[in-house]
Amino acid sequence: MMSNPTEGEDWWKSAVIYQIYPASFNDSDGDGFGDLRGIVQKLDYLTWLGVDAIWLSPIFQSPMFDMGYDVSDYLAIHPSFGNLEDFKELVSEAHKRKIRIILDLVLNHTSIEHPWFQESRLSENNPKRDWYIWRNGPTLRKPNNWKSLYGGSGWTYDKATRQYYFHTFFRQQPDLNWRNPELRSYFFSVMRFWLDLGIDGFRLDAINVLVKDPEFRDAQPSLLAQLLGKENYVTRNQPETYQIILELREVADEYKGIMLVGEIYTLPPGNHRLVASYLTNTVNLLHLAFNFSLIFSRWSAKRFSSIIGKWMDSIPVEAWPCNVLSNHDLNRSIGSDWLKSSSDDKAKVMATLLLTLKGTPFIYYGEEIAMRNAWIPKRKIKDPLGKRFWPIYQGRDCSRTPMRWNNSKNEGFSTGEPWLPVYSDNTERNVLNQMNYNNSILLFYHKLLALRKSSLCLLYGEWNACIIDGKNVLAYYRYTLEEKILIILNFSNRQRHIHLKDELDGCILISTHRRADEQIKATFIVLFPYESTVILIRTND
Numbered sequence: 270m271m272s273n274p275t276e277g278e279d280w281w282k283s284a285v286i287y288q289i290y291p292a293s294f295n296d297s298d299g300d301g302f303g304d305l306r307g308i309v310q311k312l313d314y315l316t317w318l319g320v321d322a323i324w325l326s327p328i329f330q331s332p333m334f335d336m337g338y339d340v341s342d343y344l345a346i347h348p349s350f351g352n353l354e355d356f357k358e359l360v361s362e363a364h365k366r367k368i369r370i371i372l373d374l375v376l377n378h379t380s381i382e383h384p385w386f387q388e389s390r391l392s393e394n395n396p397k398r399d400w401y402i403w404r405n406g407p408t409l410r411k412p413n414n415w416k417s418l419y420g421g422s423g424w425t426y427d428k429a430t431r432q433y434y435f436h437t438f439f440r441q442q443p444d445l446n447w448r449n450p451e452l453r454s455y456f457f458s459v460m461r462f463w464l465d466l467g468i469d470g471f472r473l474d475a476i477n478v479l480v481k482d483p484e485f486r487d488a489q490p491s492l493l494a495q496l497l498g499k500e501n502y503v504t505r506n507q508p509e510t511y512q513i514i515l516e517l518r519e520v521a522d523e524y525k526g527i528m529l530v531g532e533i534y535t536l537p538p539g540n541h542r543l544v545a546s547y548l549t550n551t552v553n554l555l556h557l558a559f560n561f562s563l564i565f566s567r568w569s570a571k572r573f574s575s576i577i578g579k580w581m582d583s584i585p586v587e588a589w590p591c592n593v594l595s596n597h598d599l600n601r602s603i604g605s606d607w608l609k610s611s612s613d614d615k616a617k618v619m620a621t622l623l624l625t626l627k628g629t630p631f632i633y634y635g636e637e638i639a640m641r642n643a644w645i646p647k648r649k650i651k652d653p654l655g656k657r658f659w660p661i662y663q664g665r666d667c668s669r670t671p672m673r674w675n676n677s678k679n680e681g682f683s684t685g686e687p688w689l690p691v692y693s694d695n696t697e698r699n700v701l702n703q704m705n706y707n708n709s710i711l712l713f714y715h716k717l718l719a720l721r722k723s724s725l726c727l728l729y730g731e732w733n734a735c736i737i738d739g740k741n742v743l744a745y746y747r748y749t750l751e752e753k754i755l756i757i758l759n760f761s762n763r764q765r766h767i768h769l770k771d772e773l774d775g776c777i778l779i780s781t782h783r784r785a786d787e788q789i790k791a792t793f794i795v796l797f798p799y800e801s802t803v804i805l806i807r808t809n810d
């Protein structure tokens with residue numbers, strides 16, 4: 270038998286990780302902006318829910334052009350979130366409850382307001398010049414055809430020295446030059462600073478875009494080539510990036526039980542092999558890497574099964590998958606309509622999927638109450654992407670609205686005016702109401718998390734699809750040498766009949782429609798619409 274799985278250095282394999290968008294989680298001081306003390310106030314809730322770690326989207330000093338993904342001081346907390354003392358309290362209060370803390374580290378770029386960039390732009394021989402990517406352009410032209418992922422050219426002209434600087438994202442986020450050894454060692458010391466305060470890992474922002482082609486060659490792939498999954502793009506996945514990740518890992522490994530999870534940008538989303546290449550088992554790269562393909566899947570059993578199968582197959586032996594349904598960059602319901610219906614039936618199917626797959630689940634705040642994608646009036650939009658592309662694309666605010674806690678003012682998020690409107694599609698949809706309502710998705714999440722934690726088979730077992738009835742039904746096994754669990758998900762709004770090859774003999778662990786502990790012995794099952802059922806199979810011994 271294994272020791273308590275969440276205690277060891279591999280804690281992240283058995284953990285459920287909860288992503289908090291700090292501005293929108295809980296506001297303790299009434300300024301309308303969530304903060305660290307607000308998070309401390311909700312730690313008991315997170316303990317009750319059953320999460321093992323929280324990942325905080327960026328909390329460092331920032332002009333907040335891109336909500337903290339534009340850092341102006343890596344060693345300070347943004348004042349709206351609190352200060353270093355508040356942070357230490359958060360770490361200590363979380364650890365008391367056995368909840369680990371993961372910080373978001375943005376290594377690819379800084380804010381344009383970072384003192385390094387302010388220096389770097391002064392002159393070509395400034396000591397910080399080489400910390401960023403500066404190039405001359407041929408007369409009246411940009412240095413090359415590299416694009417920003419957020420629209421337009423990746424090059425912005427800076428008058429002071431008449432050169433261009435490169436930015437993968439907004440022009441307010443100049444890219445750093447990771448070939449500079451001084452810069453590298455500075456960031457290693459940033460990591461140590463936070464690790465010394467006792468944190469448990471980092472989420473590495475856009476980590477695969479860190480290094481660009483040294484010869485600044487034009488990007489070749491046509492849109493078609495990119496859509497076909499050709500990822501030999503010159504501004505990402507460069508061989509040196511892997512080398513740098515090894516070095517980041519070495520720093521992490523100076524400490525015990527530190528986890529690195531990387532955001533790997535792929536076009537189209539879900540280039541499983543590429544994501545998995547950052548996890549290899551022969552050398553120590555990342556512990557986990559996000560694969561966003563579930564988020565983009567159509568509402569179809571077959572589709573989910575094929576995505577999951579490919580993802581599982583691409584993970585090297587000894588490496589570990591992780592799974593995610595939503596985050597702060599994407600619509601809460603992108604690619605599928607699972608949150609568009611007024612009932613939470615589909616969201617429960619997704620919850621069951623997420624929490625019974627092999628791999629570390631990441632839950633985005635509010636997912637546990639099936640918070641919907643918000644509609645934000647144009648004048649209230651904060652995300653510069655939304656401002657830039659409205660109405661074709663309304664930006665990312667729709668999945669960043671305040672957490673809904675109870676029936677009081679602003680649904681308990683803040684006593685002041687929230688920075689983004691609270692989205693109240695349905696007055697029942699808040700934590701307090703759902704805690705008191707037997708059939709709520711929140712209680713379902715709570716039970717699923719508890720079940721997962723209690724089952725070595727769900728935590729560590731292999732995954733194997735067994736029945737796929739077209740768009741409608743997906744059933745799969747999780748199994749170890751000792752145990753076998755069958756998960757059945759009905760994606761359809763109708764009853765479905767499933768025939769099993771061998772007689773099913775087991776006991777219900779959790780179900781949306783059946784009683785836990787009920788025995789089930791059959792070769793034929795009639796599934797209720799949107800039923801999710803998890804069955805422990807009786808084995809002979």
Ligand code: NOJ
Nearest residue numbers: 335338375438474475598
């Ligand atoms: C990915 C982050 O998730 C996103 O929010 C941000 O805008 C970009 N990286 C740039 O940091």
Ligand code: MG
Nearest residue numbers: 296298302304
């Ligand atoms: Mg506040």
